[in-house]
Every structure is written in C-alpha cells, then in structure tokens.
Amino acid sequence: MKLVELTAYLESIAPLSYQEDYDNSGLIVGNGNQEITQGLISLDCTEAVVDEAIRTGCEVIISHHPIVFKGLKKFNGKTYVERVVEKAIRHNIALYAIHTNLDNVMDGVNARICQTLGLKNTRILSAKGGILKKLVTYVPQSHAEAVRSALFKAGAGNIGNYSDCSFNADGTGTFKGAANTNPYVGQPEQLHYESETRIETIYPAHLESKLLMALFLAHPYEEVAYDLYTLTNQHQQVGSGVIGELDMPFDENDFLRHLKDKMQAAVVRHTASTGKPVKKVAVCGGSGGFLLKQAIAAGADVFVTADYKYHEFFDAEGKIVIADIGHFESEQFTQHLLYEIIRKKFSNFAVRLTEINTNPIKYFI
Template identity: 85%
Template sequence: MKLYQLTTYLESIAPLAYQEDYDNSGLIVGSGDQEISQALISLDCTEEVVDEAIRTGCELIISHHPIVFKGLKRFNGKSYVERVVQKAIRHDIALYAIHTNLDNVTGGVNARIAQTLGLQNTRILAAKQGLLKKLVTYVPLSHADAVRSALFEAGAGNIGNYSECSFNAEGTGTFKGNEHTDPYVGIPGQQHQEAEVRIETVYPAHLESKILMALVLTHPYEEVAYDLYLLTNKHQQVGSGMVGELEAPMSETDFLRHLKGAMRADVVKHTALLNRTVKKVAVCGGSGGFLLKQAIAAGADVFVTADYKYHEYFDAEGKIVIADIGHFESEQFTQHLLYEIIQKKFSNFAVRLTEINTNPIKYFI
C-alpha cells in the first residue's frame, strides 16, 4: 500500500496536533506516495535498527522517539542522527515517529502501562486545554438533520463517552439577496424570513477544515452563516499521564515487586516508603516528573515514571511514593501497542517488532 494510507490511519488515532511543542512526530524521511509492504517497529531509530530494516526488507521504520528533534545543518555522518538519516535515505527507507501525540491520547502509551499494571477506572491525569472549539450555524428546518449528520460524520459532537452531541433551537432567520444572488429560498431584492435551527456542536480544533467542508457541502444556502469559538474547556480524552486503581490494595513493597516484574525493570528507584497500602496509581511513560503535583492532587499513592533527578525526589515530601523504573522500561511496550493498532486495521500488512534492544542504559547487577 501507499505509505500515506498507514500514516493517515495512525494520525487518526494519535493526531499530530496533540504532540508537544518541542516534539517532531510524523514522517521524518520518505514520501507519502512511497509503496510499502513491510514495516519495522522500534522504540528508538538507531543505526542497528536501520540495518535490521535493510536486512529484513522493510521499507518503513516506525519509532516512538523521533530520530530528529532539531534541524540538521550538515549530513556528514559525524553524529549517529546524521548517519541514521543518511543510511535511511540511501536505502529508500521511510522513517516515521509517533511520540508525544501517542503519549497524549486515551488509548496510548500510558494506557498500555496502566493495562500492564492491572489498573482500572483509568483517566487522563492532566487533560489539555485549547484543543476544542465550538461551531454555531443556522440551517433551514428541512436540512437540519442532514447537516447535523454530516458534522457528526466529520468528527464533531464528541464529549467524553458520548457522540453526536449538539444543542438545537428553532428561530427565524432573515436575509435579502442582491441582483447577483441565486438564493435557495426567497427572491433577490426582497427580504425573506425562514424558519431555521441554530445548531451548536463542539469539535477538535485540528478537524476544523474537515468540519467546515462538511457544513458547506451539506448546507443548502449560497452563503452559509456560522460562528467559531475557541473553548477553554479541558479535553478529557487528551493529555499527559494517567491515573487508575489496582483491583485490590497492595502493600508498598508488594506493589514495587509487582511493578518491577510487570514492567520488566532491572531496578526500581523510589522515595521513602510511607507504610501505607497502595490502591491508586499514577503513571507517565518517559520523563514524567512535571506531573508530580497532579499525581498528588489525584490522590495517587504511587507515581510511576522515569528520568527523575536527585533533587526532584525530595519533592515527594512524604505525600506520595515516586517510583522511577527507567525511560526505556516505562515505554518498551509501546512497540507492542503499535503492532496491535496496525494489525487490527491492516491485517494483511507485514509488521515486525525489532529484535534490537535500543536501551542505551545498561545495569551492572
């Protein structure tokens, strides 16, 4: 199939608009029109992973971490980033990254960590703002159902676990067209009154062009009246981290033992134990220290994440147990998540999990 068919599907699950400002998710090397028959999935895109793709005949590498975060000014092979990009281009291998956009969706990286730990009743720990907008439009009664259906089909009207949400109020619209108009109802030069429905519905901001196209194509009027509003509401299905509950409470030492085994961690660094049972657990794949206050506010007994610095451990202040399991360890199951996502949609497409352990950190035990 064409590369864009796969990337379009991945971005319908984890839209690029949901990545953090510093990130570089998306197609890094390659063309959307490129034909692909096999893909290799890895947490990181290293030279060894590119060699594996060449050896196995994969035309695409899908990694969680982008190989390129900042602009490259030279391609002389002096850094591993330059060598990876050079080798991929030389062998016509596309590189695609799905990073913080996959972190920030409900069924993404943190959901897989929560699932691995057996957490239930999960929710986003820190929901994001500025991602939602509201559309208000006015439609003649005869076309209200068709317009609503088109807007819902384009992605509007989703609130939490509910879909096709809208508010509707009937009223009277007035207009008068000039001699250049060809109105759906009324006569040019004469004021016309029409029974209309005011339709209000919310939508993700990144779908705006698709939403408006659906509105214009379905609405019968020559000139479609609509208003757009930016909302400050938090998008409860998009954000950082996740919090949930264990099926049954555990002692702190039993939980740390469970955490170490379930996440295949060689070591768990943690703050002082508080001699409490563990029921509620907050998680964040990768560097999640910025979410400590939210984890405490959510009532979590333990915060599972990675990349904590020495002085940051003091911030627990006896309110929570911080458990640092390592960056690679916290995100390693992302590879399996991506494999399942792709196989569910493209069951006949060949997808491989890398056999390379890309963790740059080694432990002497």
C-alpha cells in the first residue's frame, strides 16, 4: 500500500492538530506516495533502529518520539539526529512520529498505562479547549434528516459518550435569486418563503473540510447558507493525562510495588507517604509534572509520571504521592498500542516491534 494510507489512518485516530505547539509529529522523512510493505515500531528512532529497519526490509519506522524537534541547518553527521535522518534518506526509509497527539487522545498513551495498572472509570485529567467548533445551517424541512445524517457520518455531533447530537428549530427562510439562478424551490427574481429547519451541531476543527463537503453534497440548495463558530468549550475526550480508579484500595507501599511490577520499572522515585489508602490514580506518560495541580484538584492519591526534578518533588506538599517511574518506562507500552492499532486496520501489512531497547538511561543496581 502507499505510505499515505497508513499515515492518514493514524491521523484519523490521533489528529496532528491535537499535538502540542513544541512537537513535530507526522511524516518527518518520506513521500506519501511511497509504496510500503513492512513497518517497524519503536519508542525512539535511533541509528540502531534504522539499521534494524534496513536489515529486516522495513520501508517505514513508526516511532512515538520524533527524531527531529527543531529545524536542521546542516547535515554533517555530527549528531545522532543528523545521522539518523541521513541514513533513512539514503535507504529510502520513511520516518513517522506520533507523539503528543497520541498522548492527548482518550484511547492513547495514558489509556494504555491505565489498562496496565488496572484503572477503571477513566477520564481526561486536563481537557483541551479551542478545538471544537459549531456548524449552523438552514435546510428545507423535507431534507433536514438527510443533511443531519450526512453531518453525523462526517464526524459531527459527538459529545462525550453521545453521538448524533444536534439542536433543531423550525422557521421560515426567505431568498430571491437573480435572473441567472436555478433555485431548488421558487422562481428567479421572485421573493420566496420556505419552511426550513435550523440545524446546529458541533465538530472537531480538524474535520471541517470533510464536514463542509458532506453538507454541500447533501444540501439541495444551489447556495448553502451556513455559519461556523469557534467554541471555547473543552473537548472532554482530548487533553493531557488521565485519572482513574483501582477496583480496591491499595496500601501506599503495596501500590508502589504494584506500579513497579506492572510498569517494569527498575526503580520508582516517590515523595513521602501521605498515610492514606490509594484508590484514585492520575497518570501522564513522559514529562507530566505540569499536571500536578490538576491531579491534586481531581482528588488523586498518587500521580504516576516521569522526569521529575529534585525541587519539583516538594510541590506534593503532603497532599499526594508523586511516583516517577522513568520516561521510557512510562511510555514503553505505546509500542504495543501502535502495533495493535495498525494490525487491526491493515491485517496484510507486515509490522513488527523493534528488538532494540532505546532507553538511554541505565541503572546500576
């Protein structure tokens, strides 16, 4: 298949518009029209991983972390980033990253951590705003159902666990076409009154082109009247971190042992015990310290994340246990998540997990 088929599917699950401003997710090296037969999945894209792709005949590497975060001005092979990009280009291997956009979807990186730890009743810890929009259109009552159905099929009308959501109000529309028009109802140059339905529905901004195309195809009018509004509402299915609950409360030390075992962590750095049982747990794969206030406000007993600095541990202030399990350890199962996502859609596409442990941090125990 073509590379664009794979990338388009991944971006339907984790849209690029959901990534953070500093990120560089997406196709970093390669051409969408490139034919691919095999792919290699890795948390990081290193020289060893590229060598593995060459050795196994993989034409694309799908990594969680982008190999390039900033613009490269020179390719002299002086850094591992330059060497990875150079080698990938020489061997016609595409590099694709799916990073914070996969972090920020409900069924992404943090959901896999919750699943591994046995957390239930999960929800986004810090939902994102500014990514929802509203479409309002006016349609003859006879075609309202067809237009609504087309909009829902294109991805509109989803609110939390509810789908096909819209508001509808009947009224009267007026219009007068010019001499050269061909109106669906009424006559050119004559004022016409039509019984219409006002349809309102929300949608994620990245689906706007698809939604408008569906509207224009389903709407009978020669000129479609519609309004687009940007909303400040938070999208409850998109955002940073996830919080959930354990089936049964854990003693703090027992939970830390459970965490270390399930997440295959060599060590867990944590703050002092609060003396409370652990029932509610907040998680954020990678560097999640920016979510501490939200974790406390949500009533989490433990906050599982990585990359905490010495002075940042003081911010727990006895209100919560911060548990730092390491960056690689917190995201390592993302590889398995990507494998499952790709295999479910493309059963005939040969995809494999890297055999390389890309964790740059080693522990002397």
